[in-house]
Amino acid sequence: MSNTRSHIWFVSPAVLLMFLILILPVFVAGTFSFTDYNLGSPDFKWVGWKNYESLGKFSSYKKMFTASLTYVVIVVPVSVLLGLGSAMLISSLRFGGELYKTVFFLPVMATLLAMAYAWEFTLDPVIGVINKFLDDGCSVGWFYKLFTGSWLGFNPTESWYGELCNDRMPNWLGNKKYALGSISFIGIWQAFGFNMVLYLAGLTSVPRDLYAAAEMDGANSPWEKFKLVTWPMLGPTHVFVVTITSIRSFQVFDTVEALTRGGPSKSTYMMVYAMFEKGVKQNLVGMGSALTIVFLGFVLILTLTQVYFINRKVHYS
Amino acid sequence: MKQLTNLGSEAGKHIILIIGAIVVILPFYLMLSFSFKSPAEIQSISGGFFGAQEMMIDRKCLKTESEGLMRSKEECSMLPIVYNYKAAFEEAPLLRYLLNGVIVTLSIFAIQVIIALPCAYALAKLNFWGRDVVFGLVIFCLLIPVHAIALPLYLMLAKFGLTNTFAALIIPWTISVFGIFLMRQFFKTVPDDLINAARMDGMSEFSIVWKVMLPTAIPALLAFAIFSVVAHWNDYYWPRIVITGDQDLMTPPLGLRMFKSDMDGNEYGPMMAAATVIVAPLVVAFLLAQRRFIEGITLTGMKSR
Incomplete structure (x- = not known):
């Protein structure tokens, strides 16, 4: 090992930038969250905890927490399970697996904002193919029966699809009842291919002979083998996939800003968008900073939970 | 049966x-x-x-x-x-947006490497006082999500009058703690003998980094390049904050948004043509080098930002 002083030249630019770009801003946000500062005005007042209190007081922030949590609670489990499911299907295929893998990974690569607009036009009430497809389905006997549940003996006009057939197909992004669901759907569409790839990597590390061993113990059905071997052996992958998907879902911004701007009636008003709207657009820096600190708290909790689980060595081998 | x-x-x-x-x-x-x-x-x-x-x-x-x-x-x-x-190319400065995208993503990657590589080398192969502290700092910074520091960073840049400049698009990304972490892990696996031999030949530490370590790190660097370029070509959040109005500075996603808000009535065709042009480079590159892309994005996807 050398005893030159060159390390100073190697390390100091990085350390300086870490302090300036990553650590200092956290303190800046922390400080401003106790003020009524806004960009352009010469001075500001200290307002104590007022900004944080507003977070609990005003209904728009309550809606924000509800929307963010609902989004995470929908997107995380669905995209994780879809990732796992498609990984298991693909890895058990005899041919064609690579092709599906490529297709499912496309949304991870593609510019989300551009794809958000493509989805907007797909879901459009006038020119969208989804509603046209559903509309056409109303007059196709078996399709109508299948989706109204009338083949099970339900009254078709009382079902969700039956009512839509009699009325009109929903405005997916413009109706408060469907907007959050539609944004979540796009989130799932975008995220699950990433999870699939991680699960595919996880699956290759499950030792083959464990399945033979499980068979000897009497686990014959695929479900039992899955429960006994696959699921527990994927322990570390689960922890990683769930945390990373949760953190990313908390950060959802592009689709909200481009398609709904938090509406209709704040049903898709999510945290990072709220931060942007308050702090940047409306120049309410104090409020935006308070949101920033709360957001940071959420993400830190998620990350530390992950570290805790990984240190507990979540495998059962 | x-x-x-x-x-x-x-x-x-x-x-x-x-x-x-x-x-x-x-x-x-x-x-x-x-x-x-x-x-x-x-x-x-x-x-x-x-x-x-x-x-x-x-x-x-x-x-x-x-x-x-x-x-x-x-x-x-x-x-x-x-x-x-x-219409996509004529009604909006689409070429300009694409060029901006190339300038921004490549500058970010180049600066990230210039800053991260020497630091990673020092952390992996040099003995000095405070090394563990610096490495601890890197790990700590990995925890900070970039969405959380966007607002204060924007305020700091605004104070220096730097909003609506290329600098604003690039500066926040010059430090990649993940890049340092990744390259350090990689450099750990490079044998000390190689470095000692280079020192015997009279090479300076500086040229060891760029002439010995850099060539050995090409595979890891390529994965990092894919990760970095994909992330910043597609990024919409940060450009949306620091670029307001000046079309000459807009990156592709921001330009697309501009196009949409200027769109009159039913210009869906031109709009989707512009979207296709913006999405195409990465998708085509991905289809040509799938394995590398999937590796790059998932391996380095350990980073949460």
């Missing part, structure tokens, strides 16, 4: 995966299809994937003059596909 059920289950799996693939492909299909079709076909949801490609008349073209004469209908009629892509 067993073979038959095996065949059946293989077919069943394909059916499920094909349905999934259709849903995944749908917006890509629609984006391409819209970029080919005429406004009338888009409005009436007809014309299949490629549209009938009947000649159409560009109304904006009719209103412009050439050499003092109004243009004739013949001069202004064209195929819908030509109309859409022509």
